[in-house]
Each structure stands twice: as structure tokens, then as C-alpha cells.
């Protein structure tokens with residue numbers, strides 16, 4: 133399990149060498165989220181190699197303009213706009229699509245926009261949200277969306293002007309065929325369609341569809357640089373040119389227009405090149421699959437299909453207790469605290485082995501206690517996170 137001190141653990145990224153010993157980056161043993169990665173040397177180098185630091189509020193920052201045209205080319209959407217975070221990407225997109233109330237947004241009840249954006253749609257866009265829980269437990273279908281959309285001028289209702297999807301959601305991929313059907317329906321009805329694509333990179337890397345094709349079905353998409361891609365910060369909104377003008381206006385309004393932001397957009401571009409185009413997400417998906425298999429060997433099942441970089445353990449399936457996790461993980465030198473496991477590009481192979489050891493202990497503990505296996509009922513629930521789980525997504 134422990135690796136020799138002269139060599140870095142296999143598969144791990146090291147930050148440097150001190151007194152002949154590798155310095156391990158802390159994220160190598162951290163399974164809480166793919167936000168915990170630290171910028172790679174090439175991301176940091178991209179800041180140092182910037183020649184001109186212009187003002188992005190004047191659209192004069194070359195590094196930022198380059199990132200935006202690079203993303204336009206990569207995705208095939210006519211325009212793009214860098215924003216500070218995934219939340220800002222979603223909220224500014226929502227605000228820019230909508231006019232004035234009464235209006236409603238149909239979305240997945242388990243989505244980030246519905247749960248983890250501090251109620252932003254209500255405050256910033258005065259929107260009524262209509263959360264729908266997929267009966268297949270994994271993704272919304274056209275039929276469910278059709279049944280939930282308010283397509284009426286009856287004064288009792290708030291007409292639906294926007295549908296928001298999320299892909300991946302909890303690491304699971306939404307089938308392209310379903311997206312296509314929903315898109316066709318939305319266009320026929322004149323309803324805008326937004327995608328929270330914080331982890332769309334993972335979907336594409338895992339074979340869940342072609343990037344250009346997927347985004348073509350949406351009026352806007354928000355993509356994250358700071359999740360699986362490992363950049364220190366930032367997201368980008370893509371869409372039509374007129375829409376992006378509104379986006380820039382509202383981004384300014386919420387304080388998201390910044391000055392020499394090349395220090396963030398430089399690393400963001402490197403992150404796309406190094407981690408996404410460089411094929412580094414594949415290993416994270418393989419490791420997630422390996423964890424799924426190790427868990428299955430112990431009799432465990434998952435709560436959500438393991439399509440990309442997340443493994444959602446069903447503790448009940450082995451009669452285990454989720455509250456055992458933090459201590460067992462800590463003893464193994466890991467950061468991991470509940471049923472969700474997130475694999476990112478800086479996770480070491482050693483950490484994976486240790487995690488498999490924790491799986492065994494969870495099952496042993498269950499046996500000692502005489503826990504009775506029971507699968508959790510209903511769609512893969514997205515329990516609200518409590519205060520001790522505020523590590524973010």
C-alpha cells in the first residue's frame with residue numbers, strides 16, 4: 133500500500149521535489165470533489181507567459197479574447213463569455229433568457245440550479261421553478277417535461293419560458309436522443325433551453341456524445357473550468373450573439389466583469405488543452421469504473437450509474453452505515469466523507485488502493501453490527517446537504 137519514499141506513488145501528480153523526496157499534492161488523496169485539484173505547472177506557467185494584461189471590461193484582454201474565440205471554435209456556438217463561476221454561468225444565463233414575470237423554469241428536481249445556487253432564480257430572475265423528478269431515476273424525459281411545462285395564458289399560472297437540463301447530473305450521462313427530443317419540443321413551443329454543462333467535458337470524454345452536437349440542441353450552455361479540468365476558477369457561457377450581449381450586460385450587473393482577468397482565462401485555456409483535449413479525463417473514468425467493480429465484488433451496488441467520474445455507493449446494499457465513512461477514510465489518510473466519491477485527474481493510484489481497503493472495512497463493520505442489506509428506494513435522491521457537507525460541488 134505505502135510506496136517507497138524515493139518514488140512518487142504511481143499515477144499521482146507531484147508538485148515538486150524537496151530534499152530528494154517528492155512533494156505530493158494534497159488533492160492526490162482527496163475524493164470529496166473534482167474542485168479540490170490544484171493548478172498544474174503548465175496552468176501556472178500560462179500566467180507567467182502572458183505578455184499583455186489588458187482590461188476585459190473594455191474587451192481588451194488578449195488572453196481572455198483568445199479563450200473566448202477558442203471556445204467558440206471548439207463548441208461551434210457563435211459567441212461565448214467568461215464568468216467567475218458555474219453558479220454565475222447558470223444565473224446570468226437564466227436572467228438573460230427571461231424577460232419579466234410571471235414566468236417559470238422547468239428543471240430536474242435534483243439539479244444544481246434547483247438546489248445549490250442559493251435560490252438565485254427566484255431572486256435574480258423572479259422566476260417560479262417547476263422541479264420535476266425523473267421516474268427512471270436518472271434523467272428527465274420529453275414526456276415528463278411536456279407534462280410539466282406551463283403552456284397556457286390562464287391567469288392562474290406562470291408560463292414556462294425556459295427549460296434547464298444538466299449533463300452530467302450526479303456524474304450520470306443524459307442520452308443525446310432524449311436531449312434532441314426535448315430540444316425539438318422546446319423550439320416548437322418557443323421555450324428557451326439551457327444546459328448546465330459544468331461537467332459536459334466528462335460526458336464527451338466518456339463517449340456520451342459529440343461536443344458540438346450536444347451544444348447545438350441548446351440556446352445556451354455553461355461549462356466549468358474548475359471542476360474536472362482543474363483550473364483554479366471560472367466558467368464560460370456559450371450561445372447566440374444577441375443573447376451574449378445580454379449576458380455581458382447582466383454579468384456586469386452582478387459584478388462579474390473584471391479587468392486583467394487573463395490570470396484566470398490563461399489557465400482555463402490550458403486546462404481545456406491539457407486535461408480535456410489531452411485525454412486526462414479518461415483515467416478518472418477508468419478509476420471510477422474500477423471502484424465500482426471493487427464495490428460490486430463486496431456485494432455493493434450504486435445509487436447512480438457510474439458513467440463518468442463519480443461513484444455513488446449504496447451503503448444500504450451491504451447493510452453498511454454512511455456515518456462510518458469519515459473516520460475510516462481519515463484513518464486511511466483519505467479525504468472522503470459520504471456516499472459520493474469523486475475521481476479527478478490528480479487522484480493517485482495509491483489513494484484508489486486505500487479506498488478499496490476502506491470499502492472492505494465498511495463491509496466488515498456492517499457484518500459485525502449485523503446490518504441488513506436494503507436498497508434505498510425511489511429515484512436516486514439528492515438529499516439536501518447539511519452544514520458539515522458544505523464542501524461545494
Ligand SMILES: *Cc1c(COP(=O)(O)O)cnc(C)c1O
Nearest residue numbers: 217218219220244298328330525
Ligand atoms: C459546481 C457546479 C455548479 C456551480 O459551479 P461553482 O463554480 O461552484 O459556482 C453548477 N452546476 C453544476 C452541475 C455543478 O456541479
